[in-house]
Amino acid sequence: MSDASDDAALPGSRVPLRELPKISLHDHLDGGLRPQTILELADAIGFEAPAPDAAALGAWFAAQSDSGSLVEYLRTFDVTLAVMQTAEGLTRVAREFVEDLHADGVIYGEIRWAPEQHLTRGLSLDAAVEAVQHGIDEAVDAVDAAGGFIRAGQLVSAMRQNDRGREIAELALRHRGHGVVGFDTAGPEAGFPPSRNRAAFDLLASEWMPVTIHAGEADGLDSIRSALLDGRALRLGHGVRIAEDVEISDGEAGLEVTMGPLAQWVRDRGIALETSPSSNLQTGAIAQWGSTMGDHPFDLLYQLGFRVTVNTDNRLMSATTLTRELALLADAFGYDITDVEAFQLNAAEVAFLPLEDREELVERIGAGFGR
Template sequence: MSENNHAYTLSDGTSILDLPKVSLHDHLDGGLRPATIIELGSEIGLELPASDADALGAWFAEKSNSGSLVEYLKTFDLTTAVMQTSAGLERVAREFVQDLGADGVVYGEIRWAPEQHLGSGLSLDQTVEAVQSGIEQGIADVRAAGRPIRVGQLVTAMRHNDRGLEIAELAVRHRDNGVVGFDIAGPEAGFLPSKHRAAFDYLATEFFPATVHAGEADGLDSIRSALLDGRALRLGHGVRIAEDIVIERQDDENTYVTLGTLAQWVKDREIALETSPTSNLQTGAIAAWGDELIDHPFDLLYQLGFRVTVNTDNRLMSGTTLTRELSILADAFAYDRTDLEVFQLNAAASAFLPLEEREELADIISAGFEGS
């Protein structure tokens, strides 16, 4: 990125970069460095739209601002192309963790779809092992630089394919080798989580946690299926849960609303919403409310007590970092350090970690916010 993270400060002068953060929704194939794509692409003869890293980064940002999730997803053809070998996966994962550490992330979950990385003959298990190797190298690099970090994998099945159960079994097979959860991703509309009910049934028998992309490119039926069929503990984006909230009236100080039964359930059960503000604008996820950040239902959901978290989704496509996402939310809704701490504590409480480790993570966050 050409932007300087150090420029992002709160009104009290606090550097957002220096605050400890938790990243729950961050795609491996959406977080490559443009220079790495160019270098790895040249090794396989991949034709790219630009040969300069800054220009390539700008191309990704431009193509990602279409307002359509389907068009947005097409940019991944280039990134996945250079992630078909163990070496490629390992390098991308290592750099990914390095970039998380540089952004002040103390705990991150990286989601990716192994079935998209078999083009050069790797097995599903080999892809997971390569990514884990890269993650462990990245963790060592970050810690050697004096910064704490932990990272887990979210193994993802593509919802428009028929490999859900196979990928769920893969995830469970590697639960002691870095994999902390399961996800489904890809085109949401027309591909309800119920299509992968067998996978989710299997995960339930193994007591293995799932997050499900829902409420981004499709509405309440998708969210309902994520909860009923997917037993989702978190909703990937989930912003369209706001469609189940009716604003009755507003005055200068208050907004009076009525929550539908689905929204009430998500709120009362503290099912985390993995919102990604910039991405939500790019893909049209908040089109029902507007096309600017101030129109995002994030603040409404936050004020109503939903467990909102802040994420990047795809750092390359959105030209962003977690520091930047927090900064633009703070600017739009006048959030202060206390608000940003709530978002991080929400994420810590929703991390796919044992309870004791989630509590330790919350302590790290609180200590970091007090000391910054």
């Protein structure tokens, strides 16, 4: 698939890639708005959007995000967050978010967002979570009524720089069983290690709440180490810089691969890497390896047996879908239907769901991929 087309079929299949069942584990609510929705919500609250129409606004987000800097990339969220400060806005955005996942073939999505960023117009933390869940439920019910299938859960994120981790952990626990399936920390990674929120992680561990942590994106091995030791993370948000602990050298029999103890631990324990290929290029997460998709360490990690998953991170900012991310990887590394199925099975097996629900996802993936 030389053009990385969303509607093409991969080698080994006649089913368009978009129609295959997929799992989305790393997808930010405030990074997945429809441009038209931003304009309409902005108009309702008197906020001036940076572009006058949906096409121009989508292009603005893509251009602003392609900076090579995570800090600059994150500034685009000032616009999306501005229109997500009311219950009505949050509900609409969440509903459309799930609708768009379903249209892309996603059968299970974990939607991460930071409620503490949505309080400027009077919402409480709990009301914000409830508003998002209302939108999720509306979309899931509509898909079910139309004969389709999708399930979704919230990942409540604490912004690591704000030192509200314990408070947000308590929020996540209050809504456990009512839509929240796990906890995350997000925001600027360098300078804000997971150890900074150790009290939150201690609480979550005592209550057996699963945790994923942004680590190995804008910072290196120390950040990953802290995510595992201080955060007890079951998954790594992005995690691509674990490849810094992998050494490739010329040996007598050809290339030799040596893994450090951290990489060995992550691989051998099946700790999932929530990679987001286009985003990783945009933010400079893989800059030390190159600047094209073919330079991404994804394939190296996959071939070495790491539990890699494929995600979008922020569909609006990266002008992407999960289908497109899979197509880009297949185009760069020659993957076929078997490889793409493996990525979905990896994701299903580490979803923050009970075993029975994960087994159902595995069955649906198998059926959809023709096994």
